[in-house]
Amino acid sequence: MSTKATLKSRLRVDGQPGFHLYDDVLTEMAYELAExxxxxxxxxxxxxxxxxxxxxxxxxxxxxGAAVTLTIPRDMARELGLVPPENRELE
Incomplete structure (x- = not known):
């Protein structure tokens, strides 16, 4: 049984990257117990x-610690809310 609760996901298809954004139910329970x-x-x-x-x-x-640099497609970054929507004019 998985303890992952999916918030958002996209399958890796046709060579395009995929992602899985999720909560861990057991981690959430530990935080609730602390509260x-x-x-x-x-x-x-x-x-x-x-x-x-x-x-x-x-x-x-x-x-x-470490520094991590990820190269991801702009549409994926947009889907994750990391960059503004496409129709927004450049500032």
């Missing part, structure tokens, strides 16, 4: 994004 126990600074639970068929550049940072 119920009286934690006043519990942030909202995260969402997860899986991309299939995209170009990726990963760099390790000297300060720790």
């Amino acid at each position: 119920e126990s009286g934690s006043t600074s519990t942030p909202a639970p995260p969402v997860y994004l899986t991309l299939e068929g995209v170009e990726v550049e990963l760099r390790t940072l000297p300060s720790g």
Whole structure:
């Protein structure tokens, strides 16, 4: 049984990248339990994004962690709400 609750998805078809944006039900439950126990600074639970068929550049940072650069088609970025709609004039 999966604990993933899909928010939005697109299948990888004809060489075009696909994505899966989802919540994890168990993670959400853990955050809800923390709120119920009286934690006043519990942030909202995260969402997860899986991309299939995209170009990726990963760099390790000297300060720790990593920087990730993804090359995705503009229509996918628009569908995910990362860029404005096509009919909006360039500023």
